[in-house]
Amino acid sequence: xxxxxxxxxxxxxxxxxxxxxxxxxxxxxxxxxxxxxxxxxxxxxxxxxxxxxxxxxxxxxxxxxxxxxxxxxxxxxxxxxxxxxxxxxxxxxxxxxxxxxxxxxxxxxxxxxxxxxxxxxxxxxxxxxxxxxxxxxxxxxxxxxxxxxxxxxxxxxxxxxxxxxxxxxxxxxxxxxxxxxxxxxxxxxxxxxxxxxxxxxxxxxxxxxxxxxxxxxxxxxxxxxxxxxxxxxxxxxxxxxxxxxxxxxxxxxxxxxxxxxxxxxxxxxxxxxxxxxxxxxxxxxxxxxxxxxxxxxxxxxxxxxxxxxxxxxx
Amino acid sequence: xxxxxxxxxxxxxxxxxxxxxxxxxxxxxxxxxxxxxxxxxxxxxxxxxxxxxxxxxxxxxxxxxxxxxxxxxxxxxxxxxxxxxxxxxxxxxxxxxxxxxxxxxxxxxxxxxxxxxxxxxxxxxxxxxxxxxxxxxxxxxxxxxxxxxxxxxxxxxxxxxxxxxxxxxxxxxxxxxxxxxxxxxxxxxxxxxxxxxxxxxxxxxxxxxxxxxxxxxxxxxxxxxxxxxxxxxxxxxxxxxxxxxxxxxxxxxxxxxxxxxxxxxxxxxxxxxxxxxxxxxxxxxxxxxxxxxxxxxxxxxxxxxxxxxxxxxxxxxxxxxxxxxxxxxxxxxxxxxxxxxxxxxxxxxxxxxxxxxxxxxxxxxxxxxxxxxxxxxxxxxxxxxxxxxxxxxxxxxxxxxxxxxxxxxxxxxxxxxxxxxxxxxxxxxxxxxxxxxxxxxxxxxxx
Numbered sequence: 001x002x003x004x005x006x007x008x009x010x011x012x013x014x015x016x017x018x019x020x021x022x023x024x025x026x027x028x029x030x031x032x033x034x035x036x037x038x039x040x041x042x043x044x045x046x047x048x049x050x051x052x053x054x055x056x057x058x059x060x061x062x063x064x065x066x067x068x069x070x071x072x073x074x075x076x077x078x079x080x081x082x083x084x085x086x087x088x089x090x091x092x093x094x095x096x097x098x099x100x101x102x103x104x105x106x107x108x109x110x111x112x113x114x115x116x117x118x119x120x121x122x123x124x125x126x127x128x129x130x131x132x133x134x135x136x137x138x139x140x141x142x143x144x145x146x147x148x149x150x151x152x153x154x155x156x157x158x159x160x161x162x163x164x165x166x167x168x169x170x171x172x173x174x175x176x177x178x179x180x181x182x183x184x185x186x187x188x189x190x191x192x193x194x195x196x197x198x199x200x201x202x203x204x205x206x207x208x209x210x211x212x213x214x215x216x217x218x219x220x221x222x223x224x225x226x227x228x229x230x231x232x233x234x235x236x237x238x239x240x241x242x243x244x245x246x247x248x249x250x251x252x253x254x255x256x257x258x259x260x261x262x263x264x265x266x267x268x269x270x271x272x273x274x275x276x277x278x279x280x281x282x283x284x285x286x287x288x289x290x291x292x293x294x295x296x297x298x299x300x301x302x303x304x305x306x307x308x309x310x311x312x313x314x
Numbered sequence: 315x316x317x318x319x320x321x322x323x324x325x326x327x328x329x330x331x332x333x334x335x336x337x338x339x340x341x342x343x344x345x346x347x348x349x350x351x352x353x354x355x356x357x358x359x360x361x362x363x364x365x366x367x368x369x370x371x372x373x374x375x376x377x378x379x380x381x382x383x384x385x386x387x388x389x390x391x392x393x394x395x396x397x398x399x400x401x402x403x404x405x406x407x408x409x410x411x412x413x414x415x416x417x418x419x420x421x422x423x424x425x426x427x428x429x430x431x432x433x434x435x436x437x438x439x440x441x442x443x444x445x446x447x448x449x450x451x452x453x454x455x456x457x458x459x460x461x462x463x464x465x466x467x468x469x470x471x472x473x474x475x476x477x478x479x480x481x482x483x484x485x486x487x488x489x490x491x492x493x494x495x496x497x498x499x500x501x502x503x504x505x506x507x508x509x510x511x512x513x514x515x516x517x518x519x520x521x522x523x524x525x526x527x528x529x530x531x532x533x534x535x536x537x538x539x540x541x542x543x544x545x546x547x548x549x550x551x552x553x554x555x556x557x558x559x560x561x562x563x564x565x566x567x568x569x570x571x572x573x574x575x576x577x578x579x580x581x582x583x584x585x586x587x588x589x590x591x592x593x594x595x596x597x598x599x600x601x602x603x604x605x606x607x608x609x610x611x612x613x614x615x616x617x618x619x620x621x622x623x624x625x626x627x628x629x630x631x632x633x634x635x636x637x638x639x640x641x642x643x644x645x646x647x648x649x650x651x652x653x654x655x656x657x658x659x660x661x662x663x664x665x666x667x668x669x670x671x672x673x674x675x676x677x678x679x680x681x682x683x684x685x686x687x688x689x690x691x692x693x694x695x696x697x698x699x700x701x702x703x704x705x706x707x708x709x710x711x712x713x714x715x716x717x718x719x720x721x722x723x724x725x726x727x728x729x730x731x732x733x734x735x736x737x738x739x740x741x742x743x744x745x746x747x748x749x750x751x752x753x754x755x756x757x758x759x760x761x
Binding site for chain 1: 327330332333484561571572573574576643644645646647648652653654655656657658659660675680681682683686687688689690691692693695696699700701702703705722723726729731734735736737738739740742744745748
């Protein structure tokens, strides 16, 4: 033959999905929540989101350059981390602190462990936890919805969960919580926007519904058992955001079905334990990060059985 | 006790929604004229090679034995054209091995051997002998000698014959056309096998992307004149790759799982490809052994994709020329389907008994993007029909950890390619599986 043929192992076809296309889908899925945050909290949301994204992308670029490795910013994963980080911040936070969070997420949590696919905890959540411990007051300074003034102290309030933890009377109705008419982090207030994103991700087969459904289900059941208001627990705080966007992070969740169920149950149990007994009003970030750390153990304990193999009898 | 028939397919794990590309399914098969020369390698399948039975200058007819099978796992080879033996020499096969080959210069007459006569089949042994004399191997792609498959050990009771018309590989339509064009051959083959092997039920498994095949096979399978007890039925299967893989197919049809390291006979099943069953029936009727086969020629670089009846041993180049040659510069040539087929280096190789398709692709379809980091999305795990964890097997292969590889059952992998197909990071997972399996085999040899 006149020209040389390519010889490679089978299969000779690919599905066409790439890491980049998956990350793009996640970014699209985050858009309703991002839009909602801009509607609820005004232009400062937009500035925060842009700051976090820029900080993450820049950190990734510089980090890869310094480490003399192939640049991976084109896989879009650092943009996802940036948007997710912004979704976990209160609107009144200074953009400088937000940018610092982005650097921690990318440099410390992601790149120091080897980059995409190697981090053992969720970068955005870990950055949030570090910010929470470094700037506790600023990270729990909540602005009332639709108070567009940049004078941050003008209309401060507490989150619905915060009010509950302090034994106050609830002001937010279920509809307020569902639509996002309450105080909280950028992305967590509107359950509707998160659900839209979640449905998109499931429809595009980017995530399987296993983790969100089991996580939310466990939380609702426990809430009922503890004598709390399950619907309130479901709609308030970061539970929805965590279950749909954080716990489903590929790298830090188990790769097979059984493991995912165990992981999600663990997340649900820890979240509700912290909400009920912890001194914090909210426990989603801690529970997901703790379960992230347990993933290798969960995977080992729940390995699927190969076709045609019988269960070991003990 | 009579077994009942499943009303719908049993659920199987994993798989991939590969695009079908069955472009040639509506095109009647075309007979190719006798090529000037055929090359018949004496090694066409796993097992022992044949011994050349002719020498230079001998005159042969279509159907004359040119390679004798002396070992058990071996099927004889017959001349596919009439003419003169040009030589018996070593040739390179597409997998790089060298084998003896009988090269015949055709006289263009395609005269059948006057000594051919239909065999008399009265017992199971007659049938197995006929399958062997016919030179039959699995025509679906695996190429395992049919008489070995039919020769089930006496302690294994076979109750189910599954006829494989799943044809789940994209592009390939050879079995599809066999069903449409030679449905009667298939059915007479099925009744013969059922009678001789005393099989209780026959399930003809067809993927639902071939409604015309389901329709035509149902019409003849449900004919009360031939099958008064209705023990032969068509079972539509969801069109999901790799539905036609033996273990997956048996599970889908019967709900039974072949144990690790076992054979279909261990769960009372025999699986036969539709073209193989039909070829056996034709041999029993006419006495003409396996000398030609239907091959799908397709792909983005082929001028006129079609199904062709090709005399065995014809060079791939001649067959592609018959299909109008290459329309674009070809960059990858695949023997078999795109999921499990082999990329070959050259189009000068001869067509073998087990080749159901040749696909030629232009550059843009031939290149697979370079691998990026694994993001642990778990798609390979969800896709694996054997319930393995390909991404971990890949890591243990890199670490050469044969203990872990065995613990995670790498030998169960059938290299169907679902994991690699689904991988968004383009990892060469099947390649890793092959390396891993070789590591385990070598480790076993050393100890």
